[in-house]
Amino acid sequence: MTATETLNPDPVMTVADANEAPARRGAFLAESGNLIGLAAIVLIFWVVLTSLRPGFISNFNLFTLSRSLAIDIVIGFSTMVVLATGGMNLAIGSIGVCAVMAAGFLMQGLGLPPLVAFAAALALGAALGWLNGFAIVRSGVNSFIITLASASLYLGAMLILSKAVTFNELPAAVADFGKLRFGGFVSPLLIIALAIGAALIVLFRFTALGREILAAGANPRAAELSGVPVGRVVIIAHTLSGALAGAAGLMLVARLGAAMPSIGQDWLLPSFLAPVLGGTLLSGGAVSVIGTMLGALLVTTIRSGLLVMQVGNFWLQLFLGVILLAAVMLDRYRGKVAERRSLGRR
Amino acid sequence: MTLGQRLIANEWSAIAVAIVIGVVGLAATSPAFLTEFNLYVMMRSFCVVLVVAFAQMLTLAVGQLNLSIGALGGLVAIAIGGMMEVLGFPIAVALPIGLAIGALGGLINGLLTVRTGINGFIITLATASAFTGINLGITESIPFYNLPSAFVAFGTARLSAFPMLLIPPVIVALLLALFLARTVPGRQLLAVGGNPHAAQLSGVHMNGIVVLAHTLSGLLAAVGAILAVAQLGSAQPTIGQDWLIMSFAAPIIGGAALTGGHVSVAATALAVVLIVLIQNGMVLAQVDPYWVQFLLGALILAAVGLNRLRAVRAGEA
Numbered sequence: 001m002t003a004t005e006t007l008n009p010d011p012v013m014t015v016a017d018a019n020e021a022p023a024r025r026g027a028f029l030a031e032s033g034n035l036i037g038l039a040a041i042v043l044i045f046w047v048v049l050t051s052l053r054p055g056f057i058s059n060f061n062l063f064t065l066s067r068s069l070a071i072d073i074v075i076g077f078s079t080m081v082v083l084a085t086g087g088m089n090l091a092i093g094s095i096g097v098c099a100v101m102a103a104g105f106l107m108q109g110l111g112l113p114p115l116v117a118f119a120a121a122l123a124l125g126a127a128l129g130w131l132n133g134f135a136i137v138r139s140g141v142n143s144f145i146i147t148l149a150s151a152s153l154y155l156g157a158m159l160i161l162s163k164a165v166t167f168n169e170l171p172a173a174v175a176d177f178g179k180l181r182f183g184g185f186v187s188p189l190l191i192i193a194l195a196i197g198a199a200l201i202v203l204f205r206f207t208a209l210g211r212e213i214l215a216a217g218a219n220p221r222a223a224e225l226s227g228v229p230v231g232r233v234v235i236i237a238h239t240l241s242g243a244l245a246g247a248a249g250l251m252l253v254a255r256l257g258a259a260m261p262s263i264g265q266d267w268l269l270p271s272f273l274a275p276v277l278g279g280t281l282l283s284g285g286a287v288s289v290i291g292t293m294l295g296a297l298l299v300t301t302i303r304s305g306l307l308v309m310q311v312g313n314f315w316l317q318l319f320l321g322v323i324l325l326a327a328v329m330l331d332r333y334r335g336k337v338a339e340r341r342s343l344g345r346r
Numbered sequence: 347m348t349l350g351q352r353l354i355a356n357e358w359s360a361i362a363v364a365i366v367i368g369v370v371g372l373a374a375t376s377p378a379f380l381t382e383f384n385l386y387v388m389m390r391s392f393c394v395v396l397v398v399a400f401a402q403m404l405t406l407a408v409g410q411l412n413l414s415i416g417a418l419g420g421l422v423a424i425a426i427g428g429m430m431e432v433l434g435f436p437i438a439v440a441l442p443i444g445l446a447i448g449a450l451g452g453l454i455n456g457l458l459t460v461r462t463g464i465n466g467f468i469i470t471l472a473t474a475s476a477f478t479g480i481n482l483g484i485t486e487s488i489p490f491y492n493l494p495s496a497f498v499a500f501g502t503a504r505l506s507a508f509p510m511l512l513i514p515p516v517i518v519a520l521l522l523a524l525f526l527a528r529t530v531p532g533r534q535l536l537a538v539g540g541n542p543h544a545a546q547l548s549g550v551h552m553n554g555i556v557v558l559a560h561t562l563s564g565l566l567a568a569v570g571a572i573l574a575v576a577q578l579g580s581a582q583p584t585i586g587q588d589w590l591i592m593s594f595a596a597p598i599i600g601g602a603a604l605t606g607g608h609v610s611v612a613a614t615a616l617a618v619v620l621i622v623l624i625q626n627g628m629v630l631a632q633v634d635p636y637w638v639q640f641l642l643g644a645l646i647l648a649a650v651g652l653n654r655l656r657a658v659r660a661g662e663a
Contacts, residue, residue, distance in 0.1 A: 088467070141650045142604050144411075144467075145594070149646035152591050156640025164636070269475050272468065282465050314486050318479025324472035328464050 034279045037330075038294045045301045053308045062185035065304050067178070070189035071251050072296035075267050076274025077200060078244035080292050083275055084204070085237045086217040086284025087143035091132060091151035092245040092271050093264030098158045099125040099246030104167030104259025107174070114174050122246045128154055129242015133235035143238075159261060167259040175257030189251050194293075196247070201289045213237050217284025269320060273299050277327045298323070358613035360652060361599065361620055368623045376630040385507040388626050394574045396515045396618045398589045399596035400522055401566035403614050406597050407526070408539040408559040409606025410459065410466040414474035415567045415593050416586030418451040421477045422571035427490030427581020430497070437497050445568045451477060452564020456557035466560075481583050490581040501576035511577060518569060523611040535559055540607025595642055596621060599649040621645075 049056045075092065082089040099121040106117035132150050136143045180188050204210035215223040216230045224230050248267075253259050276282070277298060278291025302323065306316050372379040398415060405412040426444035429435040435443070455473055459466045503510040525532040537545040538555045546552050567586075574585045598604075599620065600613035621642065628638050 135647070139651060139654055141654060145598060145604060145646065145650055148591065148594055149643045149650075151643070152639050153643030153647070156636050156638070156643060159636035160634055160640060163634075269471060272471055276468060282468060314482040315479055317475045318483060321472045321475030321477075321479060324468070324475065325458070328468055328472070329458075329462055332462050332464060 035288070035291055035294060038277060038279075038291065038298065042294060042298050042301055045298070045305060049301070049305045049308065056305070056308050059185045061304065061308065063181055063187060065300060066185060066190040067187040067255050068303070069297060069300040070187060070193035071248050071255070072270055072274060072300050073193040073293050074196060074244055074248040074251060075271045076278070076292040076296045077196060077289075078241045078248060079271040080275040080278075080280050080287050080289070081200070081213070081237050081244065082143070082241045083280050083282060084213050084217045084284060084287045085234050086220070086282075087136065087234065087238075088147065088282075089129075089132065089238065089241050089245075090144065090147040090268065091128070091154060092241065092248075093267035094151040094154040094158070095125050095128045095242050095245040095264075096249030096252075096267065097261060097264035098128060098154050098249075100249040100253055100259045100263050101158050101162045101167070101261060103250055103253060104170065105162070107170050108167040108259075114171050118250050121250055122243055125246020125249070126239050126243035129245070130235060130239040132242065133238030136238065137231040137234050162261055164261045166261065168257075170253070170258065174254055178254035178257060189254060192247075192251065196244070197289050197293055204287055204289065209233070209236065214285055214287070217286075219285070269317075269324075270296070270299055273320065273324055276324065358600065358610065358616050361613065361616045365616065365620050365623060368620070368627065372623070372627050372630065376627075378630055379626075382507045384626070384630075386504050386509055388622055389507070389512050390509045390577060391625065392618060392622045393509070393511045393515045394570050394577060395592050395596065395621060396615060397518055397566055397570040397573060398593045399600075399614050399618050400518060400611070401563045401570060402593035403597040403600075403602060403609045403611075404522075404535070404559050404563045404566065405466070406539075406602045406604065407535055407606060407609045408556050409542070409604075410556060410559065411470065411594075411604070412452075412455065412560065412563050413467065413470040413590065414451070414455060414477055415563065415570075416589035417474035417477035417481070418448055418564055418567045419571040419574065419586035419589060420583060421451065421481045422448045422568040423575050423581045423585040424481050424485050424490065424583050426572060426575060427493065428484070430494055431490040431492045431581075437494055441572055444572055445565060448568020448571070449561050449565040452561040452567070453557065455564065456560030459560065460553040460556050485583045487583050489583060493575070493580065497576060498579045501579055511573060514569065514573060518566065519611055519615055526609070526611065531555070531558060536607055536609070538606070539609075591642060592621065595646050598646055601649075601653060603653075617649075 046056075055061060075096075078092050079089060102124050103117045103121035106112045106120055107114055112120075128150075132143075132147055135141075135150070136146045139146070177188065182188065182191070202210075204214065212223070212228045212233045213236070215226070215228050216233045220230050223233075245264075249263055252263055256263075274295035275287070275292045277295030278293070279288045280286065280292060299320065302319055303316060306313070306319065378384055398419070401415050402412060422444045425447050426440045429440040429443060430437065451473070455466070455470055458464070458469045458473070462469070501511055526536060534545065534550045534555050535558065537548070537550055538552055542552060545555075570589070571585060575581045578585070596617040597609060597614050599617035600610055600615075602609045602614070624641055624645070625638055628635060628641075
């Protein structure tokens with residue numbers, strides 16, 4: 001089983017089957033190599049951090065780590081599903097905070113039960129994502145521009161409507177859920193994130209829709225010619241991205257016990273870090289769900305590690321930036337080496 | 347072609363019409379609009395945005411983008427602040443070093459993009475984080491307040507309504523227009539953005555031009571940072587945090603294509619005038635400042651919609 005769901009970018013050109021099998025195995029080895037490398041880096045961080053600060057694997061730290069990991073994973077997924085189509089979504093933070101403030105208003109302002117409010121907020125996230133997708137497909141303008149503009153638009157609308165006031169008198173059940181622990185340190189939020197991951201693996205591996213999303217990302221023209229409704233598929237991916245951004249925001253509400261207008265403003269970097277570290281291509285057509293989870297784990301580990309090492313949050317940004325650079329360059333280097341090897345064999 | 351069609355076909359005419367409507371509307375409804383002080387305030391807030399927009403415009407010209415303009419600006423701002431306050435460097439030393447830091451940051455962006463072949467989006471996202479990290483790590487979010495009085499005085503100096511702060515951006519705009527229209531590297535820059543393959547076949551050194559665009563972008567980000575420090579009278583680590591959307595909004599409203607090869611100094615400058623006008627109108631009308639955020643997004647969408655319409659029309663003709 002490959003961890004990365006790739007699609008042959010050119011389905012029309014079928015090479016002899018004998019040639020295809022080793023090629024596929026090569027891709028599989030490269031991808032699992034990427035995942036093993038990422039897991040090894042995470043493991044090294046854990047060993048070093050634990051030996052330097054035994055408190056790193058205390059139940060308390062593992063619990064806070066599992067909560068922020070859950071949120072980083074879902075933020076990463078939100079970008080990943082759009083990267084699959086070869087687009088990007090810069091509005092994730094804005095959609096997330098819109099869902100957050102809507103949920104806050106429905107619970108505190110209208111007194112609706114948390115489940116109803118959360119469902120409505122998720123629907124709002126999906127609707128805002130749909131709007132992005134619709135605007136991109138209809139106008140034919142680059143998704144970067146559309147989502148850059150809509151990020152500003154959504155954030156502005158949220159601030160105008162909410163007057164940037166935090167909802168901090170939410171039903172106690174919300175914060176209680178955020179404080180729940182299983183087995184001493186596992187937050188239910190992490191279980192939700194893993195469940196979403198499992199659902200995404202099923203989507204991209206076993207459903208026609210998932211394969212169509214990847215096909216549209218790999219080669220939109222070829223996909224169109226093979227009968228994939230590319231426009232509709234792109235809109236669906238953006239809708240999914242919006243719903244996932246809303247989900248990440250709501251998980252943050254459970255963690256904080258409040259709906260704050262400042263949520264989401266620092267999501268841009270982690271949203272790209274997790275999928276890109278995990279081997280998802282910016283050009284579309286390939287996603288790695290497990291890679292995104294490992295990428296998010298690396299980000300969370302570094303953040304938590306700097307905290308327990310008391311390096312301070314100020315240097316965190318530098319570390320994350322340098323690690324992203326190192327990861328993409330390593331990936332590029334590995335690709336070149338693999339290319340050279342296969343050329344040599346011929 | 348009728349006059350109307352010609353106006354629609356021209357990329358800055360729509361902006362100019364919007365500006366005229368805005369000016370007339372504001373002058374009619376708000377008596378404070380045409381006062382000397384308000385004009386001074388408006389022109390002063392024009393300065394930084396204009397240079398920041400040019401910084402992005404240069405990367406857009408070669409079909410690249412630069413997410414690190416704001417982060418680099420923040421780094422240059424605290425660097426010149428620290429050099430002048432803590433190290434006691436004179437202005438004439440601190441500012442050139444600040445410009446050099448900006449150019450160096452841009453050079454790093456360009457070299458990384460060209461050498462690795464990785465999308466400029468990811469590279470500059472990463473370097474933006476790194477620049478911000480260095481900024482926050484050095485300052486721990488504490489601004490430098492004690493800057494040389496001559497430098498701070500320049501930020502507030504004015505000749506009736508005309509702020510002295512406007513002189514550097516105007517010079518930058520003229521040099522940039524000259525560079526893009528009349529010099530070999532300027533033409534090559536646009537050629538690379540317009541059709542990389544054709545440019546390469548015509549003997550343009552592609553990678554060198556991309557690196558040049560990134561380096562100039564970093565240099566302009568540094569100019570923007572210096573102007574921002576002079577405007578504020580202190581070197582705030584937060585300088586540049588709100589540049590991202592502005593830097594894209596102005597060139598795109600000015601008709602720049604993300605695919606590169608098509609930028610306009612005049613249209614970008616007009617777009618900045620429009621943005622500043624909207625901001626000023628919001629303040630005068632005492633509307634929630636959050637509306638600026640909302641309208642900026644709407645304006646970008648309207649501009650790309652209009653550009654799209656124009657392209658469709660041109661295709662039909």
